[in-house]
Amino acid sequence: MGYQEEPTKDQKIWQVVMAVPPGKVVSYGQVADMAGLGRQARYIGRALGKLPKGHSVPWYRVIRSNGQIAFPEGSEIYQEQVSRLQAEGVEVVNGRVAMRRFRWQ
DNA sequence: ATCTTGACTCAAT
């Protein structure tokens, strides 16, 4: 079997997302950057979609660069993201997060 | 192998 001592792209992404503190949010693009993936913002969403069942990755703290939730408004997943964010004190108005984004630094 | 999609982003219009 092939060794894979180094974390895979997905694992790096999850690790980066786990480093986002409660009450703060980051954009897909920022996560891509932090994980060393450059402009592969679209890969982030794909990786988060692969999260295993019992994970503890705060996927809901990842939003679009313009502050919007990346799911269709009204969908179940959308609602879950909004309520999880609000539970941490993040203000969400009209599908958009009205709070300063978390910065790596 | 080709074509389409998509939890994206940015600049230009």
Place this chain on the structure above:
DNA sequence: CATTGAGCCAAGA
């Protein structure tokens, strides 16, 4: 504010 186009690239069909 909305639309468009280009850049990016892994999954699916």
